[in-house]
Amino acid sequence: MKVKVQTVQPVTASMWLLALALSTPILLLPFARAFIAPLGILAILGLFMLVGLLRQRGTFNTTDKALQVLPRFFLFIWLPMLISLIDAEYPKQVLKAVELYPLYALMALAVVVLLRATPVIKQIAIIMSWIVSVWAFDGVAQTLLGFDMFNIPLERANADLGRANAFFSHPNKYGFFMGMMAAIPLFTMYLCGVNRLTHILVSAMLLAAVLMGGSRGGWIMFAVAFLPYLFLVYIKPAKRPIVPMVVLPVLLVGTLALVFQFSPSMQNRLQQSMQAKSLDYASVNAASSGRLDIYIAAWRMGEAHPINGVGVNSFDKVSHQYLPENSTWPKDLFPPHPHQVMLEIWSGAGSIGIIGFLLAWLVMWRLWKQALPEQRKLALPVLMPLLVLWWPLNTHRGFYPSELAILTLFFVALSIAALTSRSDYK
Numbered sequence: 001m002k003v004k005v006q007t008v009q010p011v012t013a014s015m016w017l018l019a020l021a022l023s024t025p026i027l028l029l030p031f032a033r034a035f036i037a038p039l040g041i042l043a044i045l046g047l048f049m050l051v052g053l054l055r056q057r058g059t060f061n062t063t064d065k066a067l068q069v070l071p072r073f074f075l076f077i078w079l080p081m082l083i084s085l086i087d088a089e090y091p092k093q094v095l096k097a098v099e100l101y102p103l104y105a106l107m108a109l110a111v112v113v114l115l116r117a118t119p120v121i122k123q124i125a126i127i128m129s130w131i132v133s134v135w136a137f138d139g140v141a142q143t144l145l146g147f148d149m150f151n152i153p154l155e156r157a158n159a160d161l162g163r164a165n166a167f168f169s170h171p172n173k174y175g176f177f178m179g180m181m182a183a184i185p186l187f188t189m190y191l192c193g194v195n196r197l198t199h200i201l202v203s204a205m206l207l208a209a210v211l212m213g214g215s216r217g218g219w220i221m222f223a224v225a226f227l228p229y230l231f232l233v234y235i236k237p238a239k240r241p242i243v244p245m246v247v248l249p250v251l252l253v254g255t256l257a258l259v260f261q262f263s264p265s266m267q268n269r270l271q272q273s274m275q276a277k278s279l280d281y282a283s284v285n286a287a288s289s290g291r292l293d294i295y296i297a298a299w300r301m302g303e304a305h306p307i308n309g310v311g312v313n314s315f316d317k318v319s320h321q322y323l324p325e326n327s328t329w330p331k332d333l334f335p336p337h338p339h340q341v342m343l344e345i346w347s348g349a350g351s352i353g354i355i356g357f358l359l360a361w362l363v364m365w366r367l368w369k370q371a372l373p374e375q376r377k378l379a380l381p382v383l384m385p386l387l388v389l390w391w392p393l394n395t396h397r398g399f400y401p402s403e404l405a406i407l408t409l410f411f412v413a414l415s416i417a418a419l420t421s422r423s424d425y426k
Contacts, residue, residue, distance in 0.1 A: 011123065022111065025410060026128050029177060030135070030168040039107050039406055046106030051112050066112050069367050073412055074105040076360040079344075080353040081312045081400065082128040085109065086310025089318055097313040102404045105322035107394045115417035122191065124414065125381035130187035135178060136209035139164035143212045163214035165194035177212020177223065182206040183225035183384035190232055199233055207252075217339075217396040221388040228384075241390040290328050291339055297322040298338035301347035309350035313400040318425055337398035341390060344399045366413070381416035386411040 019037070028035040052066075078101045081094070088094045115121060135140075142148035143164045149256050150167050158171055165171030185206060189199055203226075210222040234244040284292060300322040301310045316336045323329060337343045347355040368376060368383075386408065389396065397404060 002270060011120075012414055015120045018067050018114065018213055019120040019127055022114070023124050026181070026406075027131050030166070030174075032169045032399055034166070035405070036402075036406065037131035039410065040103075042110040043103045043107040046108070046110035046326045047269040049110055052300050064116070064420075065367065065370070066116055066138040069363055069416050070108055070112055070362050070413065071105075072234065073360050073416075074101070074108070074409070076363065077101070077290040078105070078110075080308070080349040080356040083309045083352055084311045085103055085348045086308060087305075088314065089315045090311060093314040093317055094311040095310055097405065099404070100402055101405065104409040107406070108409040110401070111410065111413035112417050113311060115414070116118065116420070119417070119421045120301075121378055121414065121421060123380065125184060125188040125191060127246065128147070128181075129188040129381070130183045135174070136182070136205050138166040139174060139178065140167060140205060160214060172215075175210065175215030175218040177218075178206075178210045178213045179215060179218025180212055181425060182222050183229075183388055184381050186225060186229045187380040187384055190229065191381055203229070212258050217248040217394070218393040220394060220395070223386050224388040224391060224394075238335050290335070293323055293327045293329055294319065294335040294338050295343060296324050297335070298340070298343035298347040299328075302350060303344075305350055308352050309346065309348045312399070313349035315344065315347060315398075339392075339396065339403075341394050341396070341399055342392050348400065364412075367416065375421055376417050379415050382411055382414035382418055385420055 024038040025035040028038070056333070065425045069412075078098070081098050085091055085094045085098060118321060135151065138148045138150070142154050143162075147153045148166055152165075152167055154162070154164070156165070156171065159165045160172055163172065163175060165174045168174045170179075182295060185202055202326065207222070210218050230244075230248055234248060235241045238244050294299075298315070301315075301318065304310070304322070307411075315338060316334050319334045320331070323334075338347060344352070345357050349356070371379070388394070389411075390408070391403070399405075
């Protein structure tokens with residue numbers, strides 16, 4: 001009787017080079033829109049790959065889960081955007097988002113096909129973890145010393161007072177992207193099985209960097225990733241889970257208190273958030289930087305156009321019509337987006353957009369349930385940034401503009417590739 005033995009393939013230098021190439025969008029993310037260049041190259045490759053797939057097989061490979069899930073995810077997001085164009089008040093604004101999405105899908109196709117042929121998700125996660133860790137170290141150093149390792153001062157043009165901004169060309173984006181991307185090194189450490197000291201040092205540095213970034217959206221995203229990380233690394237494997245459940249909150253409170261002493265941005269943010277001395281509308285609205293006003297405006301938009309919304313990516317063009325009468329927003333300055341993902345989809349694409357968004361989540365959830373345990377573990381470093389960005393209660397920058405839309409499809413492609421990956425490589 002012959003026994004079939006599965007051979008384990010070594011990781012080669014060319015695989016590391018591919019991983020580095022696919023990590024360049026994150027490497028270039030701090031430098032304005034430079035990160036779009038490598039993704040544009042991937043979109044061109046994706047076009048040739050699509051033509052090749054259609055010519056060779058007549059259609060997509062129906063037995064390949066990756067090539068089933070990706071187009072479904074894309075269509076569930078893109079078709080409601082297209083439908084919102086039908087009676088949009090500002091169709092040119094809607095078209096800016098709609099016409100670019102197919103290019104993002106081609107980019108995602110190229111990523112999936114490349115990673116299905118050469119599975120280097122783990123190597124990509126490791127490289128991106130180093131990149132994000134450099135961001136974190138740079139931001140912490142900048143806050144503590146007054147300048148970062150590239151001699152960029154903490155107080156500079158276009159930077160909010162006291163917020164760590166590192167070497168980001170748009171300084172105020174640092175806290176947001178740190179909150180989103182910090183999930184990568186957290187779950188890469190879990191994937192690689194590093195020692196406990198490395199876990200403690202790196203996670204403490206990431207926590208400090210996110211807090212010093214001064215972005216409340218970044219804080220929320222980091223918290224959504226950090227809690228399951230603590231469970232997987234400290235509580236689940238513990239012989240006595242009660243011990244880490246008692247110790248970890250104490251350590252977190254101590255870290256927060258320490259960071260608070262050295263971070264002016266965190267002090268300012270907390271002082272602003274504590275302005276609400278009562279729970280009346282005016283106090284809460286002021287403490288949340290006018291969020292209640294724009295939440296009401298977004299809800300009213302959806303109510304007025306419940307089927308397909310007012311048109312995606314046009315919130316700032318029409319929000320003045322729906323703001324409350326006593327709104328604190330200046331008449332010549334309208335909010336760019338609702339700062340809440342479900343409200344943005346509701347106002348821009350209506351109930352069709354909400355259904356599409358939920359179906360996109362369902363597609364990814366089914367793929368997760370069908371994946372093997374090792375595939376799920378492999379996917380966590382690239383899936384968690386997507387989860388923290390688009391979980392239904394998040395508040396952040398816009399859902400439809402190109403910057404986050406292209407990052408969404410990029411991480412969707414990485415996640416799909418990981419959840420359908422081969423297991424014959426080290």
